[in-house]
Amino acid sequence: MMVGLGVSIGTVNTVRAVAYGGGKHGPGHRGRRGHCPPETWRTTLTFDSTGTARVGRIPKHGRAITDFADLTQRSAPTARVGHRALSAADLVATVAATVLTDVRELTDVREPESGVTVTHPAGYPPQRVDDLREALDAAGLEQAVLAAEPVAAAAWLEDACGPMMPGLALVYDLGGSGLRVTLVRVGAGCPTDPVVGESLRSSDFGGRAFGAQMARRSGWRSGDGSNAASDAVITELRTKHVRKSLGMVYKCLRVADVTMADVDCVLVIGGAARPPEVVDVLAAALARPIIVAPDPEHTVAEGAAILARRSVEGETGTTGHRRGWWRGGPARLGRVGAGRLFGRRAVRVTATAAIAATAALCATTAVAGDATIPAADACVAHPCR
Structure with a gap:
């Protein structure tokens, strides 16, 4: 079973969508465990005493980290958790990792042939895309592909409208x-x-x-x-x-x-x-x-999931094997998790996300009437x- 996972992290809301191989994505599709529509969270982060990140909470006491999703801000919000200083790109990667942790439970697939696409605004300069790429690598999402939001939206358009x-x-x-x-x-x-x-x-x-x-x-x-x-x-x-x-x-x-x-x-x-x-x-x-x-709030995430599914289909054909996309658990900044999540960042992926995502889109597009x-x-x- 091939599964594509898409995450769109906006300034206000974060949306996660799932696209299954061989069928349509979205609210009309039923996976092995039934209905699996897109899910939405407020784009906020809180960290508990163990350093575990939680998305979408507005605590009665304490402070929620907000307005960090736009990496082009002149004074992008940062955070300090324990002894770690987190950049805005780190916070975005933490959101992506956190909202993806329960996907296996949703799909009831232990080792799915799956891909992940995380979107970003089309206006990001190359340096901001590189920052986000490194942050995702450090968060355990090395295989996640980055795609510009309108490119993901165009993938949804082609998939939904023929x-x-x-x-x-x-x-x-x-x-x-x-x-x-x-x-x-x-x-x-x-x-x-x-x-x-x-x-x-x-x-x-x-x-x-x-x-x-x-x-x-x-x-x-x-x-x-x-x-x-x-x-x-x-x-x-x-x-x-x-x-x-x-x-x-x-x-x-x-x-x-x-x-x-x-x-x-x-x-x-x-x-x-x-x-x-x-x-x-x-x-x-x-x-x-x-x-x-x-x-329309779900369009970008659903398109990202379609691109992720297509990337898996392109790599594996119909029966090939692909290594799982996730090697971590819940985003955590405790003594054990901090080194793995936000320690020395991984080597950058040489192919840019936009090229990988759009290539998958163009490869499956055909001429209509x-x-x-x-x-x-x-x-x-x-x-x-």
Whole structure:
């Protein structure tokens, strides 16, 4: 049984997904032990007295480590556990290792032929990718592949909606901490680095930005007066919020020297993309098919799991053997575990994650008909109007 494991570690939430060989991934798939949908945690870390890391907890007493997932911050959060100083990359690797420890129990497979993909933002410079690579190696995830988030999202698109004609997909990632817009080549013959132009990000849009906008609105908390935040008011404000974000889309197109006419579809992902106003505004303004998963927050992790499964299929064929991906247990920084987890870092893997992940995607992409027809149970296509 081949299993692909995908982990997406965002500023606000962390998602883990599983993709099984020979079948679809996601909520509709049942493994040996039954239902195994994607799981979500808050991206927070706490350490107990033994140095064991726990993800997603907000303790009543003590401090949870937060806002460390973006390695490009000028003053990225760090932590000290015992006598160890942990960088932001170490914290991200700890999250990945922690949320993967119970996968064997979920799949009921002791030694599965499995692969792991951990995603990162498309805008990471090579040095940040190297830092994350070294941290994952030190955390016992040497075989984990790194992939850019829009590349993983494109893998989900091809898997859920069928083989695609060669072309461009615009990935509109509206998350809790911001908006990232990226152009990605899809279909047969795409290059090893499918990102076209520059991936652009802004913290002016997304869940936190919209929440701050609502908080500044006079009288909305009390519900008194004409400024009370009724559903209609919230819908209107969110619509305006998304319309303002279109400037990011057009800037991304200009940087890549293309127009919207060159784009085949728009893939909407991210936890803040759930409200229907997001898809409605984009469909009306961009005049392109809009594709969104039932829960767009899971798209990147599910795509990462698909890439991981494909990498295993590429290495083993259908019956070959592959060494297990995990050599450790729960992330721990005690006297025994500290040396193994955050001691001398392993030698860097020579092949970059983006190349490995996109190669797996391109190798399995085929030519389809004149249109992309999404599977009804996998995604929702909003036709252009």
